[in-house]
Amino acid sequence: MKLSTKGRYGVAAMYDLAIHYGQGPISLKSVAQRQDISEHYLEQLMGILRKAGYIKSIRGAQGGYSLTKEPSLISVGDIIRVMEGPIAPVDCLLDDSCGDSNYCDKAGMCVTRGVWAKVRDSINNVLDSISLADLCREEQAKRS
Amino acid sequence: MKLSTKGRYGVAAMYDLAIHYGQGPISLKSVAQRQDISEHYLEQLMGILRKAGYIKSIRGAQGGYSLTKEPSLISVGDIIRVMEGPIAPVDCLLDDSCGDSNYCDKAGMCVTRGVWAKVRDSINNVLDSISLADLCREEQAKRS
DNA sequence: GCTTATTCCGAGTAATTCGATAGGTTTTGT
DNA sequence: ACAAAACCTATCGAATTACTCGGAATAAGC
Numbered sequence: 001m002k003l004s005t006k007g008r009y010g011v012a013a014m015y016d017l018a019i020h021y022g023q024g025p026i027s028l029k030s031v032a033q034r035q036d037i038s039e040h041y042l043e044q045l046m047g048i049l050r051k052a053g054y055i056k057s058i059r060g061a062q063g064g065y066s067l068t069k070e071p072s073l074i075s076v077g078d079i080i081r082v083m084e085g086p087i088a089p090v091d092c093l094l095d096d097s098c099g100d101s102n103y104c105d106k107a108g109m110c111v112t113r114g115v116w117a118k119v120r121d122s123i124n125n126v127l128d129s130i131s132l133a134d135l136c137r138e139e140q141a142k143r144s
Numbered sequence: 145m146k147l148s149t150k151g152r153y154g155v156a157a158m159y160d161l162a163i164h165y166g167q168g169p170i171s172l173k174s175v176a177q178r179q180d181i182s183e184h185y186l187e188q189l190m191g192i193l194r195k196a197g198y199i200k201s202i203r204g205a206q207g208g209y210s211l212t213k214e215p216s217l218i219s220v221g222d223i224i225r226v227m228e229g230p231i232a233p234v235d236c237l238l239d240d241s242c243g244d245s246n247y248c249d250k251a252g253m254c255v256t257r258g259v260w261a262k263v264r265d266s267i268n269n270v271l272d273s274i275s276l277a278d279l280c281r282e283e284q285a286k287r288s
Numbered sequence: 289g290c291t292t293a294t295t296c297c298g299a300g301t302a303a304t305t306c307g308a309t310a311g312g313t314t315t316t317g318t
Numbered sequence: 319a320c321a322a323a324a325c326c327t328a329t330c331g332a333a334t335t336a337c338t339c340g341g342a343a344t345a346a347g348c
Contacts, residue, residue, distance in 0.1 A: 001145060001146075001147060001151075001224075001228060001231050001232075001233065001267065002145075002232070002233060002234070002235075003145060003233040003234055003260070004305090004306070004307085005306075005307065005308095006306085006307090007145075008234055008256070011256055011259070012256060015255070015256060025323095027322085027323065027324090028323080028324075029322095029323080038307080038308060038309080040308070040309060040310080041307065041308050041309085043324080043325075043326095044308090044326095046324085046325095047324095047325075047326085057323095057324060057325085058315095058316090058323090058324080059314075059315045059316065059323065059324045059325075060314090060315045060316025060317060060322070060323060060324075061315090061316055061317045061318070061320095061321065061322040061323055062316080062317055062318090062322075062323075063315080063316070063317085063322080063323050063324060064323075064324085065324090076259055080145075084145060087145050088145075088146070089145065089146060089147040090146070090147055090152055091146075111159070111279045111282045111283050111286070112152070112155055112156060112159060112279065114282065115155070115220055115270075115271075115274055115279070116147070118270050118274075119267055119270050119271065122266040122267065122269070122270045123145065123263055123266065123267060125266070126259075126262050126263050126266045127259075127263065130259055130262075135255045135256065135259070138255045138258065139255050142255070148334090148335070148336085149335080149336065149337095150335085150336090169294095171293085171294070171295090172294080172295075173293090173294085182336080182337065182338080184337075184338060184339080185336065185337055185338080187295080187296075187297090188297095188337090190295085190296095191295095191296075191297085194295095194296095201294095201295060201296085202294090202295080202344095202345085203294065203295045203296075203343075203344045203345060204292095204293070204294055204295075204343090204344045204345025204346060205291095205292060205293040205294060205344090205345060205346040205347075206293075206294080206345080206346060206347090207293075207294050207295060207344085207345070207346085208294075208295085209295090
């Protein structure tokens with residue numbers, strides 16, 4: 001039940017952009033340094049976040065990244081799901097409409113499936129209840 | 145955020161033993177067949193559960209495994225933690241008293257750490273609130 | 289006592305994933 | 319023109335996962 005660095009780094013980077021929201025484009029380099037992440041690796045992660053529409057980029061000198069929406073409108077859950085795929089402790093919870101793959105024939109009768117579904121829901125609840133703005137507020141509080 | 149098969153199979157096997165609680169030793173083979181798990185692999189998992197004290201074994205012909213306590217006294221959380229290690233979405237939550245390893249120097253200032261701690265707590269809450277007896281009851285309900 | 293059913297144990301292994309690294313190509317402000 | 323930046327694709331070593339294999343020890347039943 002570990003989060004991969006993708007999710008962790010993704011949240012860290014988005015948090016960094018949230019802190020600097022409204023200050024123009026923030027360079028990948030500076031984010032990587034502040035959050036202590038490999039530059040090249042973070043680059044790939046930023047690509048994912050950009051394609052998902054959570055950040056926009058400006059190329060060329062003095063370029064960088066910035067959020068496409070207010071920090072209060074982006075939840076940690078949004079970020080995690082984009083970085084790690086849908087949250088599901090077990091694959092049989094992924095009924096992605098396309099018939100094949102992880103279908104479990106006794107899903108209806110499976111009692112443990114219910115357990116994993118509850119876990120999934122509780123994780124999603126927690127993650128969706130925390131926005132980037134919340135994290136920024138917390139940071140403010142810790143400073144004082 | 146995936147559970148490994150260790151955790152899943154562990155719960156499935158323990159659930160199987162709970163269903164047959166009080167019926168004497170249950171052979172690995174029959175558990176493996178009913179739960180559709182590789183026999184040899186399940187063998188290793190049973191070893192973990194035995195060493196943790198949740199099941200006891202009887203060797204030789206007509207031997208097998210059985211729970212050491214009532215199904216109501218064993219939670220899904222107990223099983224998962226034994227099979228997968230402590231639940232912690234990120235390593236910096238593991239302050240296992242022995243100073244080295246995953247200590248994060250800015251833990252006190254880290255706002256994302258709080259997020260992961262909330263996730264951990266909510267997962268533990270769900271898993272600890274469900275006992276093997278609960279699963280057996282659910283199975284009964286589904287039958288009718 | 290022999291056979292057979294079973295748990296126990298340790299090593300090996302194929303496949304996958306993770307976390308990066310490398311090396312280049314655009315694009316753009318100065 | 320130059321340098322700073324985003325973008326892209328490919329590769330790679332290490333670790334982990336989910337097994338498999340081959341036995342050794344133990345006990346019940348005949």
